[in-house]
Amino acid sequence: MSDRLRIACVQMCAGPVKADNLATAERLVGEAASAGARLVVLPEKWNAWGSPDVLRANAEPLEGGETVAALAGWARRHGVAIVGGSFTEEREGRERLSNTCPVFDEDGELVAAYRKIHMFDVDVGGVAYRESEAEEPGDETVVCAAGGWRVGLSVCYDLRFPELYRILALDGAELATVPAAFTAFTGRDHWELLVRARAVENQCYVAAANQWGTYAGGAKASHGRSLVADPWGVVLAQAPDEDCVIVAELDRERLERIRAELPSLANRQAAAYRWPDPARV
Numbered sequence: 001m002s003d004r005l006r007i008a009c010v011q012m013c014a015g016p017v018k019a020d021n022l023a024t025a026e027r028l029v030g031e032a033a034s035a036g037a038r039l040v041v042l043p044e045k046w047n048a049w050g051s052p053d054v055l056r057a058n059a060e061p062l063e064g065g066e067t068v069a070a071l072a073g074w075a076r077r078h079g080v081a082i083v084g085g086s087f088t089e090e091r092e093g094r095e096r097l098s099n100t101c102p103v104f105d106e107d108g109e110l111v112a113a114y115r116k117i118h119m120f121d122v123d124v125g126g127v128a129y130r131e132s133e134a135e136e137p138g139d140e141t142v143v144c145a146a147g148g149w150r151v152g153l154s155v156c157y158d159l160r161f162p163e164l165y166r167i168l169a170l171d172g173a174e175l176a177t178v179p180a181a182f183t184a185f186t187g188r189d190h191w192e193l194l195v196r197a198r199a200v201e202n203q204c205y206v207a208a209a210n211q212w213g214t215y216a217g218g219a220k221a222s223h224g225r226s227l228v229a230d231p232w233g234v235v236l237a238q239a240p241d242e243d244c245v246i247v248a249e250l251d252r253e254r255l256e257r258i259r260a261e262l263p264s265l266a267n268r269q270a271a272a273y274r275w276p277d278p279a280r281v
Contacts, residue, residue, distance in 0.1 A: 008032035013213030033078035039147035042085030076108030112144035114153035125185030169202035187223025
């Protein structure tokens, strides 16, 4: 495994037209590869973004779908690993959709798929979001190999659930990826704070690729400001408010040194931890 990894986050403002989004993403993945990235992370639902009707109309299967085929082709063409953001997955025999993050190796082979666990059912900034009306939660955490590193997968709202990232770290993740379409209202106060917190508390790198700009006819907006944080919480790269690619260099030696000198993961007292009685929560 390489002790250094050049990683890129793609930031874009996706819309309801899949062909347009695919063209934008293809260009930006090419830019990332030209900048020397060996692992590229895309945002949440970058292939089609909008109302629940838009998401359902553009849903695809994990196998044989246009979006997965495109991601596999880009990985193969550029010789890069890709964390394919997420797309709305249609699964045989299931009424509700999944918010699915596929991962591809440098040969374009699908090596992992994570289905978002935490549904975004909230009321923020005067807007109601009810993700569970159309989508079902995943039920499995995923850590996989990508770009020669151990990568823990998550999507957007997952960022608010620290227990998920602790499990990923304990399962060997050196890097956590966060494809997102984080709202502008919450993002201005919470986005960078949460990304850096997940990096510090789990002593791992975090690469968070966000959507930016307005959608749904201007009624909703995503925060943007995609970023990469190191295990000390230092922001290595952050995006401006535009379609773009940010690039950062990850260093395994720095990660291992931080974990050795401030061994909070090793100093855990797992035997003393108990989940509260569900009846009292």
